[in-house]
Amino acid sequence: MKSIILALVLVSLVSCAARPSSIQPAAVSKIPYVNMSCSNLEMQMTQELSKLESLTGEQLSARNWDIALNILILPGLGAATGDSEDEIAQSKGRMIVMADEYSTRCSVQE
Numbered sequence: 001m002k003s004i005i006l007a008l009v010l011v012s013l014v015s016c017a018a019r020p021s022s023i024q025p026a027a028v029s030k031i032p033y034v035n036m037s038c039s040n041l042e043m044q045m046t047q048e049l050s051k052l053e054s055l056t057g058e059q060l061s062a063r064n065w066d067i068a069l070n071i072l073i074l075p076g077l078g079a080a081t082g083d084s085e086d087e088i089a090q091s092k093g094r095m096i097v098m099a100d101e102y103s104t105r106c107s108v109q110e
Contacts (some may be wrong), residue, residue, distance in 0.1 A: 005040065017062040017063040017083035017085065018038075018059070018062075018063070018083070018085055019059075020055075020056040020059045020060060020088055023085055023088045023089050023092065024089060024092075025089060025092035025093040025095075025096055026086075026089040026090045026092070026093040027093060028090065028093035028094050028096070028097050029097070029100055030097045030100070031108060033097060033098055033101045034101065036101075038105065038106035041098060041101060041102050042102065042106070042108060043050045044098060045095065045098045045099065045102065048091060048095055048098065049093050049095065051091055052088065052091040052092065052095060052107065055084045055087050055088045055091060056088065058084045059083055059085065059088055060073075062083040062084065063083070066083075067107050
């Protein structure tokens with residue numbers, strides 16, 4: 001009986017949306033940012049940070065729903081809900097590329 005319960009718990013956790021902090025950044029091209037002015041680059045970073053925060057909130061909500069569905073209704077049902085994992089990975093990748101570009105070109109101008 002314990003092994004059945006353990007198996008159900010494992011299925012429930014595996015089929016949940018990933019924690020935003022565990023999502024790895026995607027590889028993103030730096031080409032769009034190379035010729036961007038420092039002020040535009042700074043503005044883009046601020047907008048991307050806002051977008052990433054919003055996506056993180058959505059991902060946490062999806063994860064909570066997945067856990068609730070898996071525990072309360074049917075193990076594995078949480079996998080049917082959508083999440084923002086790909087968007088978060090892309091956003092994290094853009095933040096890294098923009099921060100690198102900004103530190104390379106713009107921080108020395110200040």
